[in-house]
Amino acid sequence: MDEDAGSMTRIFKAGAGAVVTKSIGLKPREGYPNPTIIELECGILNAMGLPNPGIDNFKDEIAELKKSKIPVIGSIFGSKSDEFSKLAKNMEEYGADAIELNMSCPHAKGYGLEIGSDPKLVKEITSTVKKTVKIPVFVKISPNLINISEIAKAAEKGKADSIVAINTIKAMKIDLELKTPVLANKVGGYSGDAIKPIGVRCVYEIADNVNIPIIGVGGIHTGKDAIEYFMAGATAVQIGSALYYRGAKVFKKICNEIENWMKYHNVKNISEIIGAAHK
Amino acid sequence: MNFPKITTITETKNEAKNTKTIKFNFPGKIDPGQFFMIWIPNVDEIPMSVSFIDEKIKGVTFRKIGDATNALFNLKKGDKIGIRGPYGKGFKLNGKNILFVGGGTGISTITPAIEEAIKNKFSSNVILGVKTKNELFFEERIKKLGTNLFICTDDGSKGYKGFATKLAEEFINKNYYNSVITCGPEIMMKKLFDIFKRNDFQASLERYMKCGFGLCGQCCVGEGLRVCKEGPVFNRAKLKKIKDFGIYKRDASGRKIKL
Ligand SMILES: Cc1cc2nc3c(=O)[nH]c(=O)nc-3n(C[C@H](O)[C@H](O)[C@H](O)COP(=O)(O)OP(=O)(O)OC[C@H]3O[C@@H](n4cnc5c(N)ncnc54)[C@H](O)[C@@H]3O)c2cc1C
Numbered sequence: 222m223d224e225d226a227g228s229m230t231r232i233f234k235a236g237a238g239a240v241v242t243k244s245i246g247l248k249p250r251e252g253y254p255n256p257t258i259i260e261l262e263c264g265i266l267n268a269m270g271l272p273n274p275g276i277d278n279f280k281d282e283i284a285e286l287k288k289s290k291i292p293v294i295g296s297i298f299g300s301k302s303d304e305f306s307k308l309a310k311n312m313e314e315y316g317a318d319a320i321e322l323n324m325s326c327p328h329a330k331g332y333g334l335e336i337g338s339d340p341k342l343v344k345e346i347t348s349t350v351k352k353t354v355k356i357p358v359f360v361k362i363s364p365n366l367i368n369i370s371e372i373a374k375a376a377e378k379g380k381a382d383s384i385v386a387i388n389t390i391k392a393m394k395i396d397l398e399l400k401t402p403v404l405a406n407k408v409g410g411y412s413g414d415a416i417k418p419i420g421v422r423c424v425y426e427i428a429d430n431v432n433i434p435i436i437g438v439g440g441i442h443t444g445k446d447a448i449e450y451f452m453a454g455a456t457a458v459q460i461g462s463a464l465y466y467r468g469a470k471v472f473k474k475i476c477n478e479i480e481n482w483m484k485y486h487n488v489k490n491i492s493e494i495i496g497a498a499h500k
Numbered sequence: 501m502n503f504p505k506i507t508t509i510t511e512t513k514n515e516a517k518n519t520k521t522i523k524f525n526f527p528g529k530i531d532p533g534q535f536f537m538i539w540i541p542n543v544d545e546i547p548m549s550v551s552f553i554d555e556k557i558k559g560v561t562f563r564k565i566g567d568a569t570n571a572l573f574n575l576k577k578g579d580k581i582g583i584r585g586p587y588g589k590g591f592k593l594n595g596k597n598i599l600f601v602g603g604g605t606g607i608s609t610i611t612p613a614i615e616e617a618i619k620n621k622f623s624s625n626v627i628l629g630v631k632t633k634n635e636l637f638f639e640e641r642i643k644k645l646g647t648n649l650f651i652c653t654d655d656g657s658k659g660y661k662g663f664a665t666k667l668a669e670e671f672i673n674k675n676y677y678n679s680v681i682t683c684g685p686e687i688m689m690k691k692l693f694d695i696f697k698r699n700d701f702q703a704s705l706e707r708y709m710k711c712g713f714g715l716c717g718q719c720c721v722g723e724g725l726r727v728c729k730e731g732p733v734f735n736r737a738k739l740k741k742i743k744d745f746g747i748y749k750r751d752a753s754g755r756k757i758k759l
Pocket residue numbers: 255535544545546547548549550560561562563564565566567568569570605608609705706707708709710732751
């Protein structure tokens with residue numbers, strides 16, 4: 222629920238500290254035909270195909286959010302550095318508080334992961350965007366990589382302010398009756414419960430290799446899940462699929478669970494546990 | 501689980517010009533006003549309100565307007581489709597005197613609610629509005645229930661000549677209704693909302709849908725109300741807060757489109 226101002230306002234009021242927008246590109250894009258999302262035993266499989274109204278139409282949504290002083294992280298995707306920097310510039314002008322570069326969507330031709338798997342491109346795009354805007358720039362990277370630390374380092378070299386990890390994992394579901402993949406795009410990205418151990422491992426590995434903050438995401442449903450990410454080295458977390466599993470109240474619930482855990486374990490400040498698993 | 505279950509079409513029936521019903525095996529409960537996501541393999545997956553409710557068999561009734569509905573139209577008994585759902589919140593029959601207003605394919609959505617009202621011995625008046633006579637369907641089915649049925653056509657080819665809202669306004673001024681229940685073009689529903697001032701006004705909205713289970717955000721109206729989850733049926737209190745109601749919807753990319 223990150224496509225329009227109304228739903229992001231609802232999420233913010235439900236206790237999120239900030240909202241990350243849907244990834245926005247230069248032109249309107251309808252995404253893939255349905256089925257685009259299905260539920261599997263241990264998670265959600267989606268191939269939305271980066272649907273978005275285009276950056277120009279997104280201006281009003283950000284303006285609406287900023288009226289209520291909601292912190293907005295503008296997610297953008299492009300195929301080249303000049304596309305990214307134009308989008309970032311617009312996002313900044315519209316009032317976004319930070320930019321997230323989507324270099325990790327696993328199912329869109331010419332975008333996302335196809336760019337985010339090349340360290341040279343990652344560094345070039347990040348540094349171009351950094352030179353264009355004053356607000357912080359985050360780079361969202363993919364778990365579908367063997368060189369994840371190398372990509373994270375490339376983003377750091379490009380002067381990224383933070384790494385966001387992880388995006389969804391490439392996956393497929395085949396219907397046995399019809400003998401065909403269910404998603405119209407055939408391949409999609411897997412999220413939710415099943416990917417948490419993968420996200421935790423990625424964050425842990427990245428933390429070993431960079432000195433910038435990491436935002437953990439992937440399968441976080443409870444306060445304990447968030448704490449596991451903190452221990453792996455994340456300083457903040459994002460929530461996606463849990464919105465489905467625990468409803469819009471998930472944000473308040475997770476915050477309460479984190480506080481309770483801290484009280485029970487006599488932790489005064491969350492910084493005490495960040496990276497605690499690296500000994 | 502929000503995963504399409506493959507089922508077999510048990511019956512198809514032409515209802516009116518370009519309008520068809522398909523029925524399929526689907527045991528289980530469903531409320532009038534709830535909907536399915538119907539997967540036409542290799543084509544698309546689209547939302548469809550339930551139009552026939554039997555214990556083991558359910559049906560949907562639709563007009564062909566594009567790729568998916570055309571493909572669905574051409575399917576025959578024995579063909580396979582995928583079904584997810586039922587989704588959303590249906591109609592709640594509160595009042596004892598109910599006015600039902602159905603416009604176009606919206607007729608298919610309110611008909612199971614009319615059947616339920618009759619089962620509960622509520623008195624009901626039904627107004628159906630279509631552009632022209634050969635687009636009308638479910639006339640016999642509703643008449644058989646013993647309700648007062650009134651037909652409106654834009655061109656006067658049958659029944660009252662004019663918009664259903666016009667006739668509805670006359671009825672509302674003359675009679676006492678606890679509730680108005682409606683599904684049809686949003687402009688029509690917005691007009692009814694303005695005419696009928698009592699609390700129990702329920703309208704079933706349509707928005708572009710992808711997940712159908714409240715995650716993707718594609719179908720949101722107002723302040724993050726998901727038509728697939730908190731809707732598609734909204735009552736007056738909710739509709740009042742939805743500032744897009746009767747004004748705009750969004751296409752698959754999320755762009756606003758004037759209604
Ligand atoms: C909750 C709900 C219940 C519905 N019930 C019925 C019904 O009982 N009978 C009926 O005839 N129609 C119903 N519809 C509308 C039906 O879903 C569309 O007519 C159908 O999706 C058109 O698909 P198409 O490919 O044939 O047309 P297209 O040419 O693709 O599109 C034509 C129109 O249909 C809309 N549409 C296309 N795909 C979707 C989608 N995934 N979700 C929502 N709208 C879409 C488009 O916005 C466009 O305005 C319902 C819609 C919703 C949201």
